[in-house]
Amino acid sequence: MTQRLVLTLSCPDRHGIVADVTAFLAQHNYNIEESSQFEDRQEKRFFMRTELAPVNDQATPLPQLKEEFGQLRGTDLMCWQIHDLGVKLKVVIAVSRWGHCLNTLLHKWKAGTLPVDIVAVVSNHDDMRDLVEWYNVPYHHLPVTADTKARQEAQILQVMKDAEADLLILARYMQILSNELCTELSGRAINIHHSFLPGFKGAKPYHQAYDRGVKLIGATAHFVTSDLDEGPIIEQEVERVSHTNGPEELVEIGHDIESIVLYRAVRWFAEQRVLLNGYRTVVFRR
Structure with a gap:
């Protein structure tokens, strides 16, 4: 070609x-x-x-x-x-216990619509091992506590170094990265936040949204920075909801939004369509 x-x-x-x-x-x-x-x-x-x-x-x-x-x-x-563009971006995915975003990335990659090479998955839990190994991707179980956080993050960096990875994808990885790791991966780490930023930051954003009676929920893919959920935004999407939807329903609806938003962000990044502009991004979508 x-x-x-x-x-x-x-x-x-x-x-x-x-x-x-x-x-x-x-x-x-x-x-x-x-x-x-x-x-x-x-x-x-x-x-x-x-x-x-x-x-x-x-x-x-x-x-x-x-x-x-x-x-x-x-x-x-x-x-x-x-x-x-013939040289695919090498990526490592970090995940905890929610596998919907991970599953979408793996499926899109295997189907050939995500132009990256997924070289490893790291997790602080072992829940996603069977799924990942079914795709023949190396799985690294790296438990973490407050006392072992620095060592565990060093292990993540070593996995990336050994695999010559260009990007870390936080696919519902429910750990806050240290300032040191954020600095090390500046411009090379993408997170999916299960809310339409800048609203409802931090934990349980869908429950926060329910408490406020919102009519739209969404998800945000953004670059990771040392300021929690404040990194430059790459992609967002929303879905209309109503007063009939309880918190757990909002979570379920949100899972679908999160998966497609993270997929788009990673794909555009791999296609060199995302340019940083200070605290914002320029995204040349198709």
Whole structure:
């Protein structure tokens, strides 16, 4: 199959960025197959995501393309990356006792609609072992207490290092990560929160929502930071409910929302569609 690359960039906005980038790609014998741009007028910052493929065998090889693009953009204070979409992101999933998000990720991965390589699952409980091993994925049972938290988090990092993982997915992993681990995984950890943030943070958000009589419940996928449930938001979804739905019904409805929201966030991240913009994100959805 033809190699497909994706260029992502963000930089202070100026006239002519798109023209410069497209001219550069044309000169190096690449054809643009998909492109999206966004200008943050408040921050005066420009964002771009471009998928490209070689026109012929004269196209500049990827290592040289990166080197020459870096030289070209060095004066623009530009944050940029060029990825080969054929190289799948390696991910580790962390889970506790709720398996609905984990099951969706494993199913989508096995079906080929989630473009990642799930290299391991870690858990502070053993409940999900049978499910994970059915998919032939290594399962690491890493119990944790207040006294062993630092050692257990070091084990999680070691699993990621050994598997050369790029991303940690918290698929209803009911542990608060330490500030040290959040810093270590900055921009490389995605959490699913079972509520529509910024409302109903912390524990039992569906019960909080029931107590407030809400008519919409939702879920939020966001980057993990040391501020609990405050990381940049990637994706959200809601479902209409009514006064007839009790707390346990809201939990059940919420499980379906959580699963699809986390799947979307991970897929878009793997496709290089998520760019950080301070405390926010730019998400170039299809």
